[in-house]
Amino acid sequence: MCREVGARHVQVQLIQYTPEPERTVAAAARLCYAPIDAIQLLEQLSAAQIERLLRQVIRSGHHSVLEHASFTFAIGGISRVTSHQLVRHRLASYSQQSQRYVSYERIEYVTPPAIAGDPSLLTRYETAMAAAHELYVDLQQAGVAGEDARYVLPNATATNLVVSMNARELRHFLTVRCCNRAQWEIRGLAHAMRRAVLAVAPVLFDDAGPACWRGPCPEGHLSCGAPPPRD
Numbered sequence: 410m411c412r413e414v415g416a417r418h419v420q421v422q423l424i425q426y427t428p429e430p431e432r433t434v435a436a437a438a439r440l441c442y443a444p445i446d447a448i449q450l451l452e453q454l455s456a457a458q459i460e461r462l463l464r465q466v467i468r469s470g471h472h473s474v475l476e477h478a479s480f481t482f483a484i485g486g487i488s489r490v491t492s493h494q495l496v497r498h499r500l501a502s503y504s505q506q507s508q509r510y511v512s513y514e515r516i517e518y519v520t521p522p523a524i525a526g527d528p529s530l531l532t533r534y535e536t537a538m539a540a541a542h543e544l545y546v547d548l549q550q551a552g553v554a555g556e557d558a559r560y561v562l563p564n565a566t567a568t569n570l571v572v573s574m575n576a577r578e579l580r581h582f583l584t585v586r587c588c589n590r591a592q593w594e595i596r597g598l599a600h601a602m603r604r605a606v607l608a609v610a611p612v613l614f615d616d617a618g619p620a621c622w623r624g625p626c627p628e629g630h631l632s633c634g635a636p637p638p639r640d
């Protein structure tokens with residue numbers, strides 16, 4: 410086993426999603442009030458009708474129909490700090506690279522900008538990462554199983570996941586995690602996920618993001634006072 414460590418950057422790719430997500434959601438919404446069935450609605454709804462229906466549903470807060478569209482992301486290079494924050498969102502589905510079953514010949518890790526911007530702190534940080542990895546390797550060479558050796562790995566260690574969310578949960582996730590109150594790493598992840606879904610479902614997601622993009626900030630005295638720019 411070699412003793413390599415290296416910095417890692419987040420990668421986000423939308424790898425699957427419900428075909429025609431906006432038509433699917435609009436048909437579900439219209440079905441509730443239509444004398445015809447969903448197949449006919451799927452065929453008959455015009456682009457203008459779809460947009461009008463979606464905006465009405467989102468504005469009214471009748472969001473259960475958004476659950477009919479699902480989005481699956483391949484996410485790589487986030488820290489274990491951020492993956493822990495991510496999996497707190499309970500209405501999503503997750504598969505995460507296992508530190509029990511994957512033995513890391515090369516440890517990759519995330520460096521916070523506040524540390525990367527200070528050369529002397531960065532040197533100490535990189536030294537600590539290298540030392541943790543060296544101990545991880547030594548423990549395994551001494552016969553300790555990977556599932557126990559991993560206890561010495563830092564929170565900064567990079568991880569890979571596949572994450573699926575329906576549009577309702579994704580809009581909620583983007584509300585709380587695109588907000589400036591969210592930590593920089595998960596905020597960057599959320600904005601990248603937003604950009605990815607905006608490309609395939611612009612009406613479903615053009616107002617998705619921090620609450621202040623849609624109205625007053627709900628954070629009270631914790632408000633940042635400065636809405637993040639839209640992508």
Ligand SMILES: Cc1cc2nc3c(=O)[nH]c(=O)nc-3n(C[C@H](O)[C@H](O)[C@H](O)COP(=O)(O)OP(=O)(O)OC[C@H]3O[C@@H](n4cnc5c(N)ncnc54)[C@H](O)[C@@H]3O)c2cc1C
Pocket residue numbers: 497498499500578581582585586590591592
């Ligand atoms: C800025 C920030 C700081 C945070 N700080 C901390 C912290 O210090 N400590 C900490 O522990 N966590 C912290 N969190 C995590 C936070 O408390 C939530 O666990 C996380 O954001 C998931 O949000 P959620 O529960 O709203 O959403 P999800 O789990 O994504 O669920 C979506 C929505 O479904 C509904 N729902 C889901 N499950 C239930 C249920 N069991 N019962 C009823 N309704 C449900 C709710 O309406 C919920 O909003 C922080 C989050 C943010 C954004």
